[in-house]
Amino acid sequence: MFLSSLKRVLVGNPLTTAAAKHERLAKIPALAIFASDMMSSVAYATEEILLVLVLGGTLAMQYAPEIGIAIGLLAAIVATSYWQTIHAYPSGGGAYIVAKDNLGTLPGLVAGAALLVDYVLTVSVSTASGVAAITSAFPSLYPSRVAICVITVFLIMVANLRGIRETGKIFAVPTYWFIACLALLVGGGFYHLMTHGAPPAPDPGALPMQEPLTIFLILRAFSGGCAALTGTEAVANGVQYFKPPESRNAGITLIWMAAILATSFLGVTFLAHWFHIVPRAEETVVSMLARVVFGRGWVYYMIQAATAVILLLAANTSFAGFPMLAYLMAKDGFVPRQFANRGDRLVYSNGILILAGVSCLLLVVFGGSTHALIPLYAIGVFCAFTLSQTGMVLHWWRERGPRWPSHAAINALGATTTGVVVAVIGVSKFIHGAWIVVIVTPLLVMGFYTIRRHYETLARQLSLQGFAPPAIGRHPVVVLVAGIHRGVVTALSYAKAISPNVTAITVDLDPTATSRLQMRWAEWAPDVPLVVLDSPYRSVLGPVLQYVDQMEKQRDGDYMTIILPEFIPAKWWQHLLHNQTALLIKGALLFRKGKVAISIPYHLDQ
């Protein structure tokens, strides 16, 4: 009762299935939900580029704007590509669906595995980064960072268990606040440049060259910046959450999102270039930029706070994406069916709970510091992009609708570009963790196949084709007794009601008690024979199973019933004061074919 009340307070009252249509999102809150992951990457994407370029010295730093523009173009390609996907798959077209439909089951499952892992990593990484932003501002919280991470994940989980529309309301304010902060930062930066002019260029030898300036270094910088694109998948997978017309609304949201992302990312990257910002371990690029533009005033602290909040909320995107993908895969029988159940608030609760559990586990295991996991999840995302866009090329080719060559060309461009990105990240980051993806993905895919095979053989084994129902009729019923009391007499009445063939058995643990039982038996149950089983080793389970197995040999019927009289104590702790023999016997009988174990409850009042 207490747990049930707690659940109602946390997640709200249940919603009817008929209310499902109303749990759809207008574009404004939808943007807030699906944007946080993508937008939060503005906080670190520019930094990821500069951190690689700085290894090549002052000269290499000059390439930042070009790389920024390349990633902006990549964002446009990916967004356009997904816009096509959303219209081609109005019921939800994530990489899993698109790859499975067009490329076959195996590529679909690879995309699914990559995405499931990515969703988990997004939650862990975003939460850890967001909490790190907070603990950097308030160092006294640093020792409690793991607890703060776990509490944060818990709060996001509860928000999501309440249901997606309310989640939208909760998250809309900080997301738009962060977008406003970015607009302020970029606008303020350009105003500062126009009024004060750019600071003088540094001496070309100011930064030492630690690595030669090769095309490989540029590609690594580019792949670091690609982290900006994680999160695009969420809209395509969540088309169903939008108000009708779903495809149109989802498509428009996606384009808005990509435009805001590209603008703010390019703004930050260009400003960082013009202000000659050099990345440092102690301070983020966004923080340095905000400090240069606004000084250490309230505007600076507001931007820092918004950055911390958006990173925490980025984790929320996965709570929309993961359960939906798990639902789609569960419908196909590749993950346990429970993921297809809608909870009483119309959300896929099991997916939400598992996602929160696994990501909390990662946070605890990695001590709230998951910086090493960041490259991992970029690989997975781009792997899924590549598979999905390759699938779309085949889709257009098969359909050959109007203007199919231009559609196919857009997706082919996307597939090629993201494929190159996968190769670049994979090669440059292999020893830094990309090998984990190589191990986990095949294991997951094997698991998906095993689960699917189980459901298939299950259906075959349960099929009614050529099945003859068992003849039960006058089947033997055995009542296990340890004494004679109200519970036993009730159980005997029940046994006699369900079959004329009733035997009572008792295990002789104490000869005195057994002979007293036999005497009282004649008085209370003269019509039921009482068989006394020897138990030299004082076990109850052993002799009972032996008797059941002997009976099995003697007869040819299919089924046999074993009745266990059980009294139900009035209070939970009273269970501790009784042997749990009945439970043990039921457990053992479960693995014997054709044995039905019945507890006949007798309820105690006090």
Place this chain on the structure above:
Amino acid sequence: MFLSSLKRVLVGNPLTTAAAKHERLAKIPALAIFASDMMSSVAYATEEILLVLVLGGTLAMQYAPEIGIAIGLLAAIVATSYWQTIHAYPSGGGAYIVAKDNLGTLPGLVAGAALLVDYVLTVSVSTASGVAAITSAFPSLYPSRVAICVITVFLIMVANLRGIRETGKIFAVPTYWFIACLALLVGGGFYHLMTHGAPPAPDPGALPMQEPLTIFLILRAFSGGCAALTGTEAVANGVQYFKPPESRNAGITLIWMAAILATSFLGVTFLAHWFHIVPRAEETVVSMLARVVFGRGWVYYMIQAATAVILLLAANTSFAGFPMLAYLMAKDGFVPRQFANRGDRLVYSNGILILAGVSCLLLVVFGGSTHALIPLYAIGVFCAFTLSQTGMVLHWWRERGPRWPSHAAINALGATTTGVVVAVIGVSKFIHGAWIVVIVTPLLVMGFYTIRRHYETLARQLSLQGFAPPAIGRHPVVVLVAGIHRGVVTALSYAKAISPNVTAITVDLDPTATSRLQMRWAEWAPDVPLVVLDSPYRSVLGPVLQYVDQMEKQRDGDYMTIILPEFIPAKWWQHLLHNQTALLIKGALLFRKGKVAISIPYHLDQ
């Protein structure tokens, strides 16, 4: 299967009840089992006296022999008193039985609570001290001390689960080895004194006086030394373990034990006095004495090793005493009945397991350092002594057998003396932990009464006096179905076999699936009506319980059966791939009177 094999390897094959008589102990191994706790206290009892006396300076140290003699006398009084108890209670006469029989239930339960706690503390304290002796010799093991403590307790537990006679064999060698070492130490010490003479007395001002030399200081020193007497209880509680004639053998063992204890304790105390040994934190009194007498040779190391081993084995005494006391209290209904079950090796396994579990918990919580708990357990033991001996005085007075006044006088002396000891320890150690005893003991006693009351009301509620067995006959049977397959058809056959009044119900979670089910139903089960339950919130449990409750109102019968078709997967992990709704429904029905829930298993082959 694996667990069961592991159990057989660890604890051996089961023993028959008929073998019980043979699991009795001759006096030699019995002494080994019951002596380790008492004997191990020689390792620290003298030190406990000197540690208090040293506070009073050199002059105070002169009182050690007198205090030693007083404790020797106390040992004689307690042993004589318990020898009388053993003969008066040949079936086992621990403080619990004696206090309960003679003083009433409440004093008996207080004694029982004190002893149960003491047994647990003995295991924790002895193990921690023994391991501390080992880690002092091998400092590299110090970081692993908690693990070593837990492993030690585990090994002693396994030895005890194998059965008491084999335990005797395991423990006989080191116990007698320790006794031999003590004889060697005391004999060698006296020989050294005779051949070399006593070392010169130190200057009277050598030790500064930190506390005034009052009678209170002397009493504190005396109460510290009383730790030597813990363990006497074990023989009286375990009379049943001795070979017949039990009382005579147990009595003789007790007198041997007390004599060996008193001799070696007095020997160590006098030698420490004559050699002017001053206690230090870094080295034990026994170690200093052995070093002075034998030098740092192999004899010294042998004595140290024997001391370490005996401390670890002392914990074993509780594994004989605790399960036996728990058994006695379980027979009276004051602790859960499971403690009265004999395991398949004829020992009271549940008591052994609980004792090991709780003492390991204490060891882990206190980080393997339970020195603070040592005074606690002396209080409990002397409290039990006092209650038990007061009970014996009343026993003799009531029986008024031959020479009863002298019997009563002996026990009265014992009761008075140990009562004074309780008061002294209680007052001098109250803030150092005696208050814990004041809290835990009443809580345990309240628990005992609550448990007893439950068993009493249980018996009354189950009594057949005036009970009319329920009429079951043509009772309604409801089969819950989610589809139609072999498992469902089997369950329907079973339902039709046990009652002519069968209804099938299904919860409508998906209208398409429900109408498909209705179509197939007509083909496979035309004779059973199928009721479709609405479920606006997508719950299965809710509508089923609502239906069951409605049925309840409509009819006047006593019982109703709910059948749940269940398929049993071939492999355990496959359970994870299915909803556990049946379990949930059975759990909910358990709390509704007159509802019988039956799972009809259908076994899958793969």
